[in-house]
Amino acid sequence: MPSKGLSLIVGGGLAGNLMAWELHSRGHAFEMWSDGTPAASSVAAGMFNPVSFRRILPQWNARLFQAEARNVFQRIEKELNCSLWHDVPILRVFPDQAYAKLWNERAEPGAHEVSEFIECVAACDVPKGIKAPHGMGRVPEAGWVDVEAFVQKSIDAWNQMGLWRDQSWSLQDGCPIGFENVIDCRGVGATEDLAQFGLELRKNHGEVIRVAPDCDWGNETVNNVTWALPLSDGSYRVGSTYRWDVHEPMCLSETPSMLIEGVSQVRERAGNVELLEHKAGLRPSCFDRRPILGIVSDRYPFYHVCNGWGTRGVSIGPAMVRWVADMIWEGKTTPESVAPERFRTFTKN
Numbered sequence: 001m002p003s004k005g006l007s008l009i010v011g012g013g014l015a016g017n018l019m020a021w022e023l024h025s026r027g028h029a030f031e032m033w034s035d036g037t038p039a040a041s042s043v044a045a046g047m048f049n050p051v052s053f054r055r056i057l058p059q060w061n062a063r064l065f066q067a068e069a070r071n072v073f074q075r076i077e078k079e080l081n082c083s084l085w086h087d088v089p090i091l092r093v094f095p096d097q098a099y100a101k102l103w104n105e106r107a108e109p110g111a112h113e114v115s116e117f118i119e120c121v122a123a124c125d126v127p128k129g130i131k132a133p134h135g136m137g138r139v140p141e142a143g144w145v146d147v148e149a150f151v152q153k154s155i156d157a158w159n160q161m162g163l164w165r166d167q168s169w170s171l172q173d174g175c176p177i178g179f180e181n182v183i184d185c186r187g188v189g190a191t192e193d194l195a196q197f198g199l200e201l202r203k204n205h206g207e208v209i210r211v212a213p214d215c216d217w218g219n220e221t222v223n224n225v226t227w228a229l230p231l232s233d234g235s236y237r238v239g240s241t242y243r244w245d246v247h248e249p250m251c252l253s254e255t256p257s258m259l260i261e262g263v264s265q266v267r268e269r270a271g272n273v274e275l276l277e278h279k280a281g282l283r284p285s286c287f288d289r290r291p292i293l294g295i296v297s298d299r300y301p302f303y304h305v306c307n308g309w310g311t312r313g314v315s316i317g318p319a320m321v322r323w324v325a326d327m328i329w330e331g332k333t334t335p336e337s338v339a340p341e342r343f344r345t346f347t348k349n
């Protein structure tokens with residue numbers, strides 16, 4: 001079992017900082033290096049939602065992962081003395097009658113594994129101003145984490161402790177002198193290194209905007225595929241886009257009007273909407289929407305991967321960093337669902 005020497009965490013986004021908090025709470029020494037290349041975490045809406053709306057199913061380990069995420073972020077917000085975790089239910093506007101029927105059947109208590117996460121909304125309870133001809137449902141246990149504040153305040157804290165460096169790293173640098181292991185949290189920055197082992201990290205381009213409408217859009221997230229999330233300052237975050245054909249984190253000029261059009265479709269009157277912010281990023285994703293964790297090569301036993309968090313970094317992240325730490329310090333084996341061996345192209349060279 002490895003001793004508790006100094007760990008190098010590479011990458012200062014959501015994954016790197018959650019990893020740092022995990023090591024901090026276990027009393028393990030670490031340093032974080034990050035080189036300022038664009039991070040998905042500086043774009044993330046930070047939403048958590050235990051339900052996959054496409055097929056009305058629970059997300060992967062939704063109950064356990066989300067409970068752990070809540071505990072972890074609420075502990076960190078106390079340590080950082082700021083507000084990170086925000087409970088905001090989601091109202092899902094049904095696209096058609098077939099979807100409405102399935103939702104309402106599954107919302108019956110005990111009827112389905114998703115039942116515990118979804119509710120029906122009576123026609124008389126549809127908020128004023130929302131157009132929902134086929135009805136809507138509610139997910140009470142949803143919300144968002146202020147990822148930008150989490151990352152910035154965490155980095156400030158590590159910086160003050162002398163644990164943070166503006167420094168690039170790649171696998172060809174090896175394990176730097178003084179460190180016992182390297183934990184790779186570089187998001188899409190790890191694409192080339194992981195490709196050496198037949199592990200394809202896919203870049204999923206996404207954009208979000210922040211807007212100020214001149215009329216009230218309510219205090220719950222309304223989702224009709226496009227969603228509008230109310231923020232504490234009265235503005236709304238609207239998103240997201242998902243594209244595989246754009247490989248740079250660039251803002252596309254047509255996106256704001258497209259997103260505003262999307263949320264306007266379910267409103268009697270969307271009002272005039274002022275665009276406050278427009279951001280783009282690349283989600284680090286895998287073919288099966290599961291992360292890549294653990295050691296990927298016997299030749300580099302110091303090298304541990306914690307990557308591929310895709311669209312759901314906030315809810316799965318705290319459990320993923322715990323799994324990686326358990327592998328390194330408790331000698332636990334990598335769960336099959338996140339092991340590199342599940343890639344047919346994997347070469348453990």
Ligand SMILES: Cc1cc2nc3c(=O)[nH]c(=O)nc-3n(C[C@H](O)[C@H](O)[C@H](O)COP(=O)(O)OP(=O)(O)OC[C@H]3O[C@@H](n4cnc5c(N)ncnc54)[C@H](O)[C@@H]3O)c2cc1C
Pocket residue numbers: 010011012013014015016033034035036037038039040041042043044045046047048167168169170185186187188189190205206207208239240241280281282283284307308309310311312313314315
């Ligand atoms: C538009 C959009 C909306 C999203 N919305 C949500 C959401 O609502 N909920 C949710 O849970 N997730 C959401 N996500 C996904 C979420 O952003 C990711 O799951 C998560 O941020 C990934 O974090 P990460 O730390 O792995 O990667 P990143 O945030 O990309 O961080 C990687 C870090 O590594 C650094 N780095 C890269 N290369 C090097 C190098 N060679 N040396 C040193 N440092 C390096 C970078 O500078 C960066 O700091 C969204 C993403 C996008 C793009």
